[in-house]
Amino acid sequence: MFDLMIASVKNLSRKKFRSFLTILAICISVASFVLISTIGNVGKDAIETELSGLGIDGVSILPENKDTAKLGDAQLQEIKSYEGVSSAVPIVMQYSSIQIGPEPTQSLIWGIDAGAKQVISLTPIHGRLINRFDIATSANVCVVDESVAQASYHRSNIVGKKVKLNIGGSWESFEVVGVVSSGGNILQGMVGNYIPSFLYVPYSSLSRLTGKASFDRIAIKVQEDYDADAVGDELVAVLNQQTDTTGTYKSENISQQKEQLSNLLSIITGVLSVIAGISLVVAGLGIMTVMMSSVTERTREIGIKKAIGASRRNIMIEFLIETMTISLLGSLIGTAVGLGVAMMGCFLVGMDLVVRPELILTCIGFSVGIGVVFGVYPASKAANLKPVEALRNE
Structure with missing residues (x-):
C-alpha cells in the first residue's frame, strides 16, 4: 500500500x-x-x-390598535401583580431628531421607568441611570448610548452635557446624567442609516412633552420557572377580559422573533x-x-x-x-x-x-x-x- x-x-x-x-x-x-x-x-x-443588546429581548404587552386601546397605570399594576411576572416597566417611544453636537441626528427616544434595567439591557459606563425622583418630577434628564457620545464628542464620558430633543416641533433641552453601553454598536456601525442611536429619558417626561396619556408597551421579565409565551398569552387574556373585548391587546415575544x-x-x-x-x-x-x-x-x-x-x-x-x-x-x-x-x-x-x-x-x-x-x-x-x-x- x-x-x-x-x-x-x-x-x-x-x-x-x-x-x-x-x-x-x-x-x-x-x-x-x-x-x-x-x-x-x-x-x-x-x-x-x-x-439582545439592543434592549428589546423578552416579552412585551401592547395594544392591538393604539387608537382604540390604551395601556395605563391600571394595566401596569395588573401585570406586575400577575403570577410569573418578575418585573414590568412601561415604555413610551418617540422617533425624533436630537442635537448633541453641531449637527442634529435621528434617534429613537425611549421613555423608561426607574426599574428599566431589570428588563431592558442597559449597562452604565458613566454616570447613573434614570431614578424614581426623575420619574416623579418629570425631570429633563437623559441617558445616552455610547455611540451617540462617541459620534458627538469623540469620547464616551459626556455626563453633564446638554442634549436638545425635537418633540412636537419644538426643541427641549435635557441634561445627560449617564452613558450606557446598550449594545447594537456593530449593527449601528454597519447599517447606521437603518438602525438609529438610542437615548433614554423618564417616561413621565416624554409623556408630558408628547401629550401621550398612555404607554406604547409594557416590557415584562418572566420568572425563570415560567414559559414566556404562556405568561404573555395569559396576560393578554386577562387584559381583554377586563375590557370585555377580544383582540384588544397582544403579546410579542422578541426572543421568538429573534429565533x-x-x-x-x-x-x-x-x-x-x-x-x-x-x-x-x-x-x-x-x-x-x-x-x-x-x-x-x-x-x-x-x-x-x-x-x-x-x-x-x-x-x-x-x-x-x-x-x-x-x-x-x-x-x-x-x-x-x-x-x-x-x-x-x-x-x-x-x-x-x-x-x-x-x-x-x-x-x-x-x-x-x-x-x-x-x-x-x-x-x-x-x-x-x-x-x-x-x-x-x-
Whole structure:
C-alpha cells in the first residue's frame, strides 16, 4: 500500500501544471463553502447578540390598535401583580431628531421607568441611570448610548452635557446624567442609516412633552420557572377580559422573533452553501476528466504493470489514491484560505470569528468523497485494461 501511495504522488508530479489546476479548482470550491458557512455563522451569532443588546429581548404587552386601546397605570399594576411576572416597566417611544453636537441626528427616544434595567439591557459606563425622583418630577434628564457620545464628542464620558430633543416641533433641552453601553454598536456601525442611536429619558417626561396619556408597551421579565409565551398569552387574556373585548391587546415575544430571524439566516446560509457545493461537484467532474486523460496517457505503463504481476485491485487503488490526494490537498488548502479570509473580515469589522469544526470536517469529507466518486470510473477503466492491448498501445 505504501508503494502504491508513493507511485500515486509521483504520477501527479508528472503533469505538475495540470495537477495544480485541478487542485486549485477543488481549493476554490472548498474555500467558497467554508467562507460562506463561516460568515453565515458569524453573522447569525452577531445579530442574536446585538438584538439582545439592543434592549428589546423578552416579552412585551401592547395594544392591538393604539387608537382604540390604551395601556395605563391600571394595566401596569395588573401585570406586575400577575403570577410569573418578575418585573414590568412601561415604555413610551418617540422617533425624533436630537442635537448633541453641531449637527442634529435621528434617534429613537425611549421613555423608561426607574426599574428599566431589570428588563431592558442597559449597562452604565458613566454616570447613573434614570431614578424614581426623575420619574416623579418629570425631570429633563437623559441617558445616552455610547455611540451617540462617541459620534458627538469623540469620547464616551459626556455626563453633564446638554442634549436638545425635537418633540412636537419644538426643541427641549435635557441634561445627560449617564452613558450606557446598550449594545447594537456593530449593527449601528454597519447599517447606521437603518438602525438609529438610542437615548433614554423618564417616561413621565416624554409623556408630558408628547401629550401621550398612555404607554406604547409594557416590557415584562418572566420568572425563570415560567414559559414566556404562556405568561404573555395569559396576560393578554386577562387584559381583554377586563375590557370585555377580544383582540384588544397582544403579546410579542422578541426572543421568538429573534429565533425566526436566526432560522432565516440559516436558510440563506444553507442555500449559498449548496451553491458552493455545486461548484464542488463541478470540480469533481474536472477530476474525472483529468484522470481519464491520465489513463489514456499511461495505457502502456498500465499494461507493463499488469504484465509483471500487478492485480486489477492494485491498479484501481493507485488511481483512487491519486484522486483522493488531489481532493485532500485542495480541501485542506481551501479550508485554510476560507478561514483566513473570514478571520481577516471579522478583524476588520470588529466581530468574533465563529468556527464550527464539525462543519469544516464535513466539508473536507464531502470533498474527498466527491473526488473518490468521480475517480472510480477512470480507476475502473484503468484496472480493466487487458495487458496485451495495453502493451500494443504507442
